[in-house]
Amino acid sequence: MKSLRIGFVDLDTSHPGSFIPVLKEMGHELAAAYDGGVIHPSGYAEKFAQEQGIAKVCGTLEEMAELIDVALIHSCDWDLHIERAKPFVEAGKAVFIDKPLAGNVRDLRQIADWAKGGARITGGSSLRNCVEVQEWRALGVPKEDWVYALAGCGVDEFNYGIHAYSMLHGLMGPGVRSARYIGTGGGQRQMELTWEDGRRGVVSVGKTSGYLPFYANVVTQKRSDYIKAENKLLYRSLLETIMPYFSGEEPAPLPVEQLIEIEMSAIAAKLSYEQGGAVVALNEVPEDYAGYDGAAFAVSYKELKYPSAK
Template identity: 60%
Template sequence: MKSLTIGLVDLDTSHPGSFVPILRDMGHRVTAVYDTGEVNPPGYAARFAQEHSIETACESLDQMAEQVDAVFISSCNWDVHVDRARPFIEAGVAVFIDKPMAGNRRDLMQLVEWEKQGATITGGSSLRYVPEVREWAGKIAAEDWVYAMAGCAVDEFNYGIHAYTMLQGLLGAGIHEVRHIGTTGQHQIELTWRDGRRGLLNVGKTKRYLPFYANVVAQQEVGYFQVDSSRIYSSMLEAVCPYLAGEAPAPMAMEQLAEVELSAIAAKISIEKEGKPVKLEEVPMEYAGYDGKSFASYYKEMKYPSLKAGKS
């Protein structure tokens, strides 16, 4: 595989630091970082670069776009992902956008449109590529599915998107309608596919961290798995890097990737409308969806508790 020169945009989460050694083991060069400072304090990018032996802490996205073949965008404010990606799309640089890719339909449609225009762009949750999901998705024919349930803890969207991704990974693309069916400790969300198949999600905060898990029911067998978290990132990077390098087709079309976030947005509307079913095509372009800026503020307080209001 072609060796990529890679840049990391926004160092908010643990993902960039986790990706670096895996990418290097795959033969790629991580040569540049850029951080806007929405979550991290001034100077963080330079310190990150030094700690991870990365050559350049860039002063701008345009500077990075001149130096790299591909970028990984990891802003935990998903509302800025389109703006972060734009300079790289315009420069012909391959783009990976970490989950959640966007929190509203307008931004998701921009990502889809860029791919249709020929851009190399992908992203989303790493749970799509884990061996457990791939094994079950590959062994059950569509007509043999009965039901599947997937879930995780922490929150409804930033983490919950992993559960949506697992369910779509198991049953495939084609989610048609979403319905909130109740709350018993977590939100229960039912997804209906165009061919009539259904799946259930459990998402939202719990008393303690829970693993990523799924139950599978088919015509001739049942199964349960918890995801082995030790290979989550490597499984994803092994799947997407050949595409970013221009040596393989996209692991999944952006329109199908965007279906995951769109399903979560439809679920939010269904919750607000007390369980009314919401078709994905009915999600309004102007609906605000999930607020990335507010989440970034919350994440900053969690990452840097000393910076909370009232503390020095």
């Protein structure tokens, strides 16, 4: 694979540090880092860069755009993703946006519009293409054999819950038509998604008292499978999927119009909950619907990471 110069934008989560060993093994160059200071204190980026062997800490995104081939955006405030991605798209650089891609329809449509305009852009959860999902898809189960599936995880409904939506989407493929809130159990909300061909699946997301793995139960006419993702393989599987696309050696892992269905499903499910369980079609979610608040999540995330910041 062609060696690429990598830039890390916002060092908010554990993902930049987890991606780096895999990127090094793949032969890519750690060219630059930028941190907007939403989560970490001043000086954190310099310390991180020194520890990880990143060549330069940039003061602006425009400065970084001149030094890299690919920007990996890790802002935990997903409402910043469009702002962070824009300088790189305009400079013709490839962009990965970490999960969740965005929390509202307007931002998701901007990502799709960039892709339609020729931008090399992708992102989202590693669960959509984790090894276990790839192995199940390889079974080639016919759609007409489908009975149902349930995917779930703990922690929260969107920042972490998007993994459950992604895992279900990976198993069932694109084509989600609508979402419907169907109830709450054990502190988690259950959301039913319906595909254009009539297949249905359920996600169960929200805070639990203990750790839950990323899991799915899949039932077809001839088999029933319990799938549990191995966390240690997630980032490698993701990077092995996206980096050949960024190097120009492979097509996009999934067309962006289909990729954004995942976040659109979660947003439609939230609106359904607010409407008492009404069926909400993905293409009917208002563009001005607030969706999920990235700034509010970032505040809570910072308080967990730095309790003294409360």
